Amino acid sequence: MSADPIRDKVAIVGIGASKLSRDGGRSIGALACDAVRAAIRDSGVPREAIDGLSGIYSTDQPTVWPGYVAESLGLSNIVWSNCATPPSANTVSEGILAVAAGACDYAVCYHAKFRWDTVSAAARKDPMRRAPKGAFDPALSIPLVESVGVPNGMFAAFQRHMHLYGTRRDHLGRIVVNNRNWALQNDQAVCHDAPLTMDDYMAAPLIAPPLSAFDMDMPIDGAMAVVITSAERAADLPGKRVLVEASANAIAGKSDFFFQAFDTYDSYRLLIQRLWDKTGYGIDDMDLVNIYDGFSSLALEWIEAAFDVRGEAGRLLEDSWDAKTGRLLFNGRIPMCTHGGNLGEGRVQGFGHVMEAVRQLRGDAGSRQVAGAARVLVTNGNNPVNAGMILRAG
Amino acid sequence: MDHDTRTYWEGLAERKLTLARCGDCRQWIHPPKGCCPACWSDNIGHEQPSGEATLFSYLVQPIAPGGAPTVVGWAELAEQPRLIVVAPILDATAETVRIGAKLTLEWTGDGPYFQPVFRQEAQS
Numbered sequence: 001m002s003a004d005p006i007r008d009k010v011a012i013v014g015i016g017a018s019k020l021s022r023d024g025g026r027s028i029g030a031l032a033c034d035a036v037r038a039a040i041r042d043s044g045v046p047r048e049a050i051d052g053l054s055g056i057y058s059t060d061q062p063t064v065w066p067g068y069v070a071e072s073l074g075l076s077n078i079v080w081s082n083c084a085t086p087p088s089a090n091t092v093s094e095g096i097l098a099v100a101a102g103a104c105d106y107a108v109c110y111h112a113k114f115r116w117d118t119v120s121a122a123a124r125k126d127p128m129r130r131a132p133k134g135a136f137d138p139a140l141s142i143p144l145v146e147s148v149g150v151p152n153g154m155f156a157a158f159q160r161h162m163h164l165y166g167t168r169r170d171h172l173g174r175i176v177v178n179n180r181n182w183a184l185q186n187d188q189a190v191c192h193d194a195p196l197t198m199d200d201y202m203a204a205p206l207i208a209p210p211l212s213a214f215d216m217d218m219p220i221d222g223a224m225a226v227v228i229t230s231a232e233r234a235a236d237l238p239g240k241r242v243l244v245e246a247s248a249n250a251i252a253g254k255s256d257f258f259f260q261a262f263d264t265y266d267s268y269r270l271l272i273q274r275l276w277d278k279t280g281y282g283i284d285d286m287d288l289v290n291i292y293d294g295f296s297s298l299a300l301e302w303i304e305a306a307f308d309v310r311g312e313a314g315r316l317l318e319d320s321w322d323a324k325t326g327r328l329l330f331n332g333r334i335p336m337c338t339h340g341g342n343l344g345e346g347r348v349q350g351f352g353h354v355m356e357a358v359r360q361l362r363g364d365a366g367s368r369q370v371a372g373a374a375r376v377l378v379t380n381g382n383n384p385v386n387a388g389m390i391l392r393a394g
Numbered sequence: 395m396d397h398d399t400r401t402y403w404e405g406l407a408e409r410k411l412t413l414a415r416c417g418d419c420r421q422w423i424h425p426p427k428g429c430c431p432a433c434w435s436d437n438i439g440h441e442q443p444s445g446e447a448t449l450f451s452y453l454v455q456p457i458a459p460g461g462a463p464t465v466v467g468w469a470e471l472a473e474q475p476r477l478i479v480v481a482p483i484l485d486a487t488a489e490t491v492r493i494g495a496k497l498t499l500e501w502t503g504d505g506p507y508f509q510p511v512f513r514q515e516a517q518s
Binding site: 152156160163 | 450453454
């Protein structure tokens with residue numbers, strides 16, 4: 001077999017984030033620049049050496065284009081740029097590929113989210129939050145001949161999961177409470193000061209039964225970025241490097257997100273299998289799983305794929321639940337989303353899952369540190385379009 | 395409405411459920427597409443399914459902001475597995491709706507586009 005051009009050849013060498021908040025008092029462009037500057041400073045790479053820049057479309061919001069970021073931060077040596085489709089780990093995987101291919105030496109990959117007026121009634125009252133017209137994702141123009149709301153197909157898929165497998169709302173509650181409890185230990189999380197117990201969760205009003213507001217990720221103003229370079233160049237930088245074992249993006253089957261409730265899981269399975277095939281690892285080789293939680297029901301589907309327990313996620317969540325700490329520990333050992341996930345830290349559409357993997361593998365996670373963390377699984381997105389990677393300590 | 399969905403909408407104006415179907419491999423295609431996902435044929439025609447369906451899943455939600463909760467059903471048509479039409483389930487409530495229930499097609503609305511809806515058959 002020919003040598004893998006990615007495995008152990010590409011490193012994440014810097015991370016940075018803006019403030020994450022419900023109302024940061026800054027534009028989305030400024031937030032993106034906050035994150036990109038912080039990541040470049042963290043890496044120790046001189047500004048002039050940055051030659052790759054990667055942003056991302058968002059499913060529901062205008063994009064901060066790489067051209068805007070380059071102009072705003074005086075990045076004048078960009079020879080590779082990109083603006084990928086969601087989920088947000090895709091911008092990181094694009095940067096990994098670009099560095100592996102030699103298209104650039106130092107890539108900055110970022111994503112920014114904002115509480116536009118399309119997000120909530122509260123945001124509609126703020127004149128600073130009017131989304132520009134015509135800037136919404138053109139790549140996802142699915143003809144909605146039956147006008148159900150965007151995520152309702154996913155909710156209906158979970159309704160069917162309950163019917164077929166006896167899955168219950170308190171199973172989702174274990175996912176939500178786990179992430180919210182970890183968020184209490186993360187100073188930058190929007191839910192840092194907002195404890196949530198299982199009783200609170202079960203008593204919450206149901207917005208889209210069986211889901212409550214706690215099952216949906218927290219809309220915020222915020223941005224995150226990473227700096228990527230070759231493993232070789234990374235060795236000359238001051239910080240601890242984190243190496244890429246494998247990175248993949250899957251598309252398969254039909255969309256649960258926009259329209260229907262096909263209940264297939266094809267793309268989750270495809271993504272996870274690809275990561276195992278590329279590395280020879282299985283779930284027990286992971287020390288932490290940063291499972292995507294744009295909705296708690298999506299996290300449940302990812303858990304089924306990652307742990308190969310289709311239809312039995314409820315039982316796995318029960319077996320892995322520590323009621324005393326209000327947290328999950330899979331297979332007696334593996335924690336999930338130690339930063340709090342989208343549900344607790346805030347919604348940068350899964351980018352936080354990559355950031356936390358880097359912190360843990362550098363040993364920089366403070367009170368959240370997983371002892372001896374050597375490998376982390378990151379998943380992002382849903383069915384049919386998703387992304388994932390396995391990172392390891394360098 | 396676009397080139398792929400126009401026939402569907404024209405059918406709604408006549409209280410007819412008109413779905414895309416491949417003229418070559420005979421696969422039903424919904425939502426409609428410009429070519430057949432199964433055999434790549436461009437020979438996309440339109441036909442009317444029987445209206446017989448089974449409830450695949452559902453949500454109980456207000457359709458209009460502030461409105462009364464409605465049972466929105468994912469109706470799997472008898473013609474093909476996972477051929478699904480999303481529509482309200484008339485007279486069903488969170489207590490009476492049943493995944494797997496037999497459904498029959500009906501129409502509501504004042505036009506020009508009428509709305510397909512389904513009704514659960516009484517449990518025997």
